[in-house]
Amino acid sequence: EDQVTQSPEALRLQEGESSSLNCSYTVSGLRGLFWYRQDPGKGPEFLFTLYSAGEEKEKERLKATLTKKESFLHITAPKPEDSATYLCAVWWGATNKLIFGTGTLLAVQP
């Protein structure tokens, strides 16, 4: 079954402690992979779109990379304000649907 899996489910970091979040997918014919940030009770906020293996995008302390089977969201020297749930979503095949993973809940402690 086509699916999107994010790991870890939750991650606690100290301020300044870099780490990576993983999004693996098994869909056929990936056409785009999206990263969103979601704060509690709020709507997802768009971060990045990646379209092909080898592509990388950066924004402040965040860097997203894509391979043929997974994507990583690298967080460098995180700050407490980076605490949120990070969602990845894939667009695949001939559909117009995005399939979302269940997210990684990131907590950055000062």
Place this chain on the structure above:
Amino acid sequence: DSGVTQTPKHLITATGQRVTLRCSPRSGDLSVYWYQQSLDQGLQFLIQYYNGEERAKGNILERFSAQQFPDLHSELNLSSLELGDSALYFCASSVDGGGVTQETQYFGPGTRLLVL
């Protein structure tokens, strides 16, 4: 602020009732998407409208329906509500909606529905 607006922010109702959620897309966006987010299911795609026409359907129950009006705002109608329908409902919009490239979807702040 994404530019997508949703009303109401909160809705409390009883089982068996019917509610309508409203969404206004970003200026210039033609596509509207509806999602349901519950604690155990994550963010689930319900339905997409593009310029007034239904374009894609996800896991939308028969008790739910949606439409997009000529001014491009959209409404999601939920009827015969059950306890399990309690969730956050998000609307998203994009410029086009899944042609050659998938346009980025920008999400609204959501409507929190509680069915008692």
